[in-house]
Amino acid sequence: MTDIASHHRPLLPRAHRRGIKLPYLGLLPAWLIMGFALILPIFIVGAVSVATRGAYGGFDWGFDLTGYRQIVFNEGWTGEMEFTAQYLIIIFRTILLAAITTILCLILAVPVAYWIASQPGHRKSILVFLVTLPFWMSMILRVYAWMIILGKGGPLPRFLGLFGAPEEMTLMYNDGATLAAMVYTYIPLMVLPVFASIEKLDGTLIEAARDLYGNRWVTLRRVILPLTAPGIASGAILVFVPALGAVLEPILMGGGKQMMMGSLIQLQFGGGRNWPFGAAIAVTLLTVVMLVLIAIAIRSARREIKP
Amino acid sequence: MNQQNAVEVNAVSKNFGSYQALRSVSFNIRENEFFTMLGPSGCGKTTLLRMMAGFETPDAGSIRLHGRDIVDIPPHKRRVNTVFQSYALFPHMTLSQNVAFGLENLGWDKATIRNRVGEMLERVHMDAFANRKPAQLSGGQRQRIALARALAPDPEVLLLDEPLSALDLKLRQAMRNELRSLQRDTGITFVFVTHDQEEALDMSDRIAVLGSGEIQQLGAPSEIYEDPANRFVADFIGETNFLDVEVLKTASKTATVRTPFGQVITVPSTAAIGLGKATLSIRPEKLNLGDQAEGIDFEAKVLSKQYLGGYTHYLLSAGGAEIRASRRNASREGDVIPVGGIVNVGFVETSARVLAA
Secondary structure (H helix, E strand, C coil), X not given: CHHHHHHCCCCCCHHHHHCCCHHHHHCHHXXXXXXXXXXXXXXXXXXXXXXXXXXXXXXXXXXXXXXXXXXXXXXXXXXXXXXXXXXXXXXXXXHHHHHHHHHHHHHHHHHHHHHHHCCCHHHHHHHHHHHHHHHHCCHHHHHHHHHXXXXXXXXXXXXXXCCCCCCCCCCCCCHHHHHHHHHHHHHHHHHHHHHHHHHHCCHHHHHHHHHXXXXXXXXXXXXXXXXXXXXXXXXXXXXXXXHHCXXXXXXXXXXXXXXXXHHHHHHHHCCCCCHHHHHHHHHHHHHHHHHHHHHHHHHHHHHHHCC | CCXXXXXXXXXXXXXXXXXXXXXXXXXXXXXXXXEEEECCCCCCHHHHHHHHHCCCCCCEEEEEECCEECCCCCHHHCCEEEECCCCCCCCCCCHHHHHHHHHHHCCCCHHHHHHHHHHHHHHCCCHHXXXXXXXXCCHHHHHHHHHHHHHCCCCCEEEEECCCCCCCHHHHHHHHHHHHHHHHHHCCEEEEEECCHHHHHHHCCEEEXXXXXXXXXXXXXXXXXXXXXXXXXXXXXXXXXXXXXXXXXXXXXXXXXXXXXXXXXXXXECCCCCCEEEEEEECHHHCEEHHHCCCEEEEEEEEEEEECCCEEEEEXXXXXXXXXEEEECCCCCCCCCCCCCEEEEEECXXXXXXXXX
């Protein structure tokens, strides 16, 4: 017995056992990039958010929660604190805009992705390429294109003019215009992951649903949507997160009438010269994003665990 | 008197591009029978099954389900269920949710569904697994659930698309018996698609042999095996030897032919046989060797042999043709015919069959 055992080879060859740290070492470049490009900047923003505002812009290192306090309270002339809702409204409006953008993208992208997935091979790759095509152009140019489409004398107002709309009408500078540009900008980020998950979906499952007396709606609700939920969730994250930080669309399309978090942050680092306040809003934005991501992660984890 | 047909396929044609998958196919499937569509891949059997399910539409012709034309009826409105080759169980649902799916769509009430699901899971011996998900099952277990799910709504016809092909050999054999008894117990018409002739012979009441988009022969398993209608069927079902013969005289169901070995014999034939060149089909197990030889006999050289325990397969050469014969090793010393030697080969006239060349 012992004889046989002594001839057993160790589970791992000796050299491998000694070099067990090698895989971690091999990941070092990745860790360095992650550290410098991702984690360090977040720490810096976090540190700035609790720094003291410098007298002539900039900041002095320290620990001061004034930046955060400013989100909710205004300091009066005499130093008394009074509650202010203006920034909370901006935060709420930003989240609302991002949420509506996400929902609209979802409603538009699922049928598109489904249709692309149902096309024959070569046409499918062309269509996927077309979906990504807008990314080949600068975002500012794309937003300007929308300004032309919706603006005075643009194609859409002119088309509406055929039905008696006033000649000088513009569809620009309102929430609808902002939303249109937002949906346009972010929809590829929804189409692609949803397409990928529908593509992976086994077509016979849809046939099985139809075979078992499921009409189109039942098949969509009970088979297609639950099985493509991971793709829809990642699409929603990919749209919602950048939509929270959107700057260009509210300024150019909405005419800057409605302040959003992105513009607010930019303002504090620029003209407002209040870096700690800008950083505090950025950290708040980050927290909102994190909460959403954690909520989605918990939801999908629970779905996996359920028997 | 007139037995009702469960399915009537009438002059159905289907093209995929320039490929003719089905060429004006007509046949009837009887009520309560185990009907098999057998053929090599690309013969059109799966296309026919998918037409019955509603996933394909014929280019021409009609399909009737209990007398009603179903060609324009979408899949979810046909009282027909399918057992898919890949089982197609919903991975996000438990087994009982899978089985209940069809019943819910039919609008059954909750209590009835619960009872029916329990009953079906019990019937396929999976009641202990009701709350598991498909990923936690073995292939054979998934197969049972697919069956239970398709049978639960009590369909007019159950369609089975090569359901055993993904299972290993032993399980496949067990499932054959189970399928057969399920069919008998439920009395539901089964339409089974397979390329495995043994499966077809074992389970079916009747078999339709399909080849090149046409029905080559339709009949009971023994008819198809013993009285093949043409070379295609004789070749596809089981093993056989084809010998070139010359037809000298024909009668209603027999033909008198000259064999390559010089004998003139009268053997069963298909109806459509003319004078001149024809093919004689004789199955390897119907050739008797050595001291077992009887009936028409001739001498052959043993080229090689394959000992398989219960049987030995011999490759012989006679009259310029290669002939395969198999011999049952009836005793311990059964395999005694040496390679290279000359052996006497015999067959009974009625076990051969003359087919068109």
